[in-house]
Amino acid sequence: MTGQQILMIVGDFGEDYEIMVPFQALQAVGHEVHAVCPEKSGGDTVKTAIHDFRGDQTYLETRGHDFELTHGFDEVDPADYDALVVPGGRAPEYLRGYDEVLDAVRHFFETDKPVASICHGPQILAAAGVLDGYEMTAYPAVRPEVEAAGCSWVDGVTTDGNLVTGQAWPDHPEWIAQFLDVLGTEIDHEATAATAD
Structure with missing residues (x-):
């Protein structure tokens, strides 16, 4: 199968690893990933946060990297993409307030396209009203929200x-x-392994 076009919705203080790792891993296996954020353009950056798990009641947060967006949100049409990635971190709590984000998410569910979401990312899916009847997980503190949206944990x-x-x-x-x-x-x-002469 040839590489697919994948949309990733990110925002300031999204979780660093949950943005960077899938963005790079999906490209490494031949997919094209476009990262977008409302009110920002391609070439702009979002600030990320690193969430560390050290045995406390919740995660410890430190400043991560600056992540460069590939496109402006207004430049992309969800219909042009084969799949969607919604990372976690703190960004989902405010990204879910953008109608254009919720509309984009709904497109992928209405057309039964693949969606990957992790950590707090399902907060956006819950706000979009697309989780009813699904079996899923999320960051444990988000469990009440996703269950209220109709999923099984x-x-x-x-x-x-x-x-x-x-x-x-x-x-x-x-x-x-x-x-x-x-x-x-x-x-x-x-086929992808390097060969030595």
Whole structure:
């Protein structure tokens, strides 16, 4: 299967690993990823935050990197994309207030396109009203919101139809692998391995 076009919706203080890792991993296997944020243009940056889990009642947050957007939100049409990624962090709590974000998310569910969301990202999905009947997970503190939106809670990475969800960045290996399966991505390690002369 040839590479697909994937839309990623991000914002200031989205979780650093949950933006950077899937953005790079999906490109590494041949997909094209466009990262957008409302009210920002391609070439602008969003500030990220790193959430660390050290045994406290919630995560510790520190400043992450600056992440460069590939396109302006107004430049993209969700209909042009094969799949959607919605990372977590603090960005989802305010991104869900943008009608254009909710409309974009609804498009992917209405057309049954693959969607991957992790950590606090499902806050956006809940606000878009697309979770009714799904089996899914999210950051545990978001559980009341997603259950109120009509989903059934699962404690680990899960795929239900077009939706792949994880709890936080430690889930990346399984979360990304399940998303690649839903995308139909085939990785030929023989063909991509470097050869020595």
